[in-house]
Amino acid sequence: MAAQTIIVRPEKLEVRGLVKRYPGRRSRPGTLAVDGIDLTVRAGELVCIVGASGCGKSTLLNIIGGLEEPTEGAATVDGHRVVGPGPDRGMVFQGYSLFPWQTVRENVEFGLKAAGVPKSRRPARVDALLTVMGLGVWADQLPRALSGGMRQRVAIARALAPEPDVLLLDEPFGALDAQTKRAMQDHLLEVWRRTRATVVMVTHDVEEAIYLSSRVYVLSSHPGRVAAEVPVPFPDDRTPRIKRTPEFGELVEQVEAILIDNR
Amino acid sequence: MPLRRNGLKIGDIEDRPDGGMGSTMVRGSGEGPHTIDWRRSLAARNARTRGRRHHPVFRIRDELSPRWRMSLTLVGLVVPLLIWLFMATSGSATVLVPSPGAALESIGRMWNDGTLTGDVWASFRRILIGYAISMAIAVVLGVLMGSFRSAESFLEAPIAFMRYVPATALVPLMLFWLGIDETPKIALIVIGSVFFNVLMVADVVRNVPKELISAAYTLGAGRLRVLRQVILPHSTPGIIDVARINLAAAWAILVVAELLAAEEGLAFRIVRAQRFRQIDDMFAILIIFGIIGVATDLSLRWFRNRAAPWARP
Secondary structure: OOOOOOOOOHHHHHHHHEEEEOEEEOOOOEEEEEEEEEEEEEEEEEOOOEEEOOOOHHHHHHHHHOOOOOEEEEEEEEEEEEEOOOOEEEEEEEOOOOOOOOOOOHHHHHHHHHHOOOHHHHHHHHHHHHHHHOEEEEEEEHHOOOOOHHHHHHHHHHHOOOOOOOOEEEEEOOOOHHHHHHHHHHHHHHHEEEHEEEEEEOOOHHHHHHHOOOEEEEEEOOOEEEEEEEOOOOOOOOOOHHHHHHHHHHHHHHHHHHHHOOO | OOHHHHHOOHHHHEEEOOOHHHHHOOOOOOOOOOOOOOOOOOHHOOOOOOOOOEEEEEEOOOOOOHHHHHHHHHHHHHHHHHHHHHHHHHOOOOOOOOHHHHHHHHHHHHHHHHHHHHHHHHHHHHHHHHHHHHHHHHHHHHHHHHHHHHHHHHHHHHOOOHHHOHHHHHHHHHHHHHHHHHHHHHHHHHHHHHHHHHHHHOOOOOOHHHHHHHHHOOOOHHHHHHHHHHHHHHHHHHHHHHHHHHHHHHHHHHHHHHHHHHOOHHHHHHHHHHHHOOOOHHHHHHHHHHHHHHHHHHHHHHHHHHHHHHHHH
16 A cells, blocks of 8 residues: 555543442442553544453443443543443444344334434435345344344444444454354454444454454453553454464464463 | 264363374273273163163153144043043032033023123123223333332332232222222222232333343433333233233132122122022033133233244244
8 A cells, every 4th residue: 555644533432540349238348340441442443452251341341331330430432421321332242132023124223213313214224234234135034033143243233323433342252153253353344444433342352352453452350450552563454364474473472461460 | 074973072082091093092982991981880881772762752841743742632631521521420419510511501501591691791891991901000010110120119018018918808898999880890800910910010021131221222212212112022922921821810809709799790600500509500600711711811822922923932
């Protein structure tokens, strides 16, 4: 590629001094799930948050999504403090979050209805999303007829429909088999390149985090803190081939070492 | 690969420490000291087959061929009938049991003189009105209790208390307050079923996965939309099941109400038959109760599958 233009992209999402403490019951002490997390995501970035299970990474994402309240600190989107859930922050969960009584099309349409998009303008947008996600032939099926990978594609399409400022993914491929997972990763990269959405994804899979993102936040466990922020030096139009390069392997080892040191 | 074809896994393969190439052994197939699994009983090891498969009829949670299922269903219907026939013909002087034929004849007679239609309609109408009111209250309160912790805290105690007050104990009070026409009977059906229905609907609503609610919120839905487009549709099959299960309780309380004060109705007819020692008629009414029960149960099942095909097992 010739002469790259350097675009200074504004901060889309900021998390400052985030603390989440769950109150204890009776004599039991509470748990400190998240202890002072700071992070910044610029517009159009794909950032992964990686950590062992129980490190508070889902709590962090839920707070950004507005589904949980922080004990201290705050998350801001475009400078506005998050106080509750909203269509500006689309979320995809690990699984089982599609409405089982609605067809694929109706699921994707849900956010458009909620946003008050007139009925006449909905089909075109739904169809466009279904095509991007490769779901066209499944449009009129119920979720139960779909495989796990297909369901997660619907969940991503549904979250993208209201055109969120930030897309939050909570271990979206965690329940998928290895082959489907790899296909979904490439699919996500392609959708991200096409839509230039700002994406924050939580995962415990180090390889996945490095393969997908431009930066990786490594969280420590009990309580969750940012142990390291690792820049990923691969281009946006990467292919699975980079996974076999020595640089990729070294980066994986480096992040895994940080995780082990901060257990 | 023969390994997989034989139903074995990689873990079943052992490397013999003394061997080189080709000395890999498969567990249980040789005689060497490394391959004998001592946990297996001697008899099982000496058998020519491995494992045991029971007859389909005795397997836990396994499918059964339609032929077996049909035959067993038939046996389940025929055996009680035979017991009835035996009791009717063995002719005890103290326990008078009419023959199935006599009971059927009685149904035919009541059908012909029009009392059956009148009685069925009178009872069914009371159930229909009373139970509809009961379910309407149950859906509103149950959805509130299952969705809002505040509503749950507020309503749980009084409803739990009322649930343990037997509705039958309220019959005299209702007759005293509301007279002897239709109102007290319908009121009793409502009181006798509504508390069970509320608590069970609340349970159904509580079972709506949190992820669905979270997903709806992050898609821009407000609370009303979450209630109407997530919680209600997800709860619909469960609510229909609740209605189906507690309907029997409504019939039970209706019978008590009709026994005490009515001019028409199935339970009223039983009391009347008793007064005139018409045991055939009493049996006939019992059969009618059963038929109505099974018919409503089946139609509610059908309705549940129709209303929520996505939840069909």
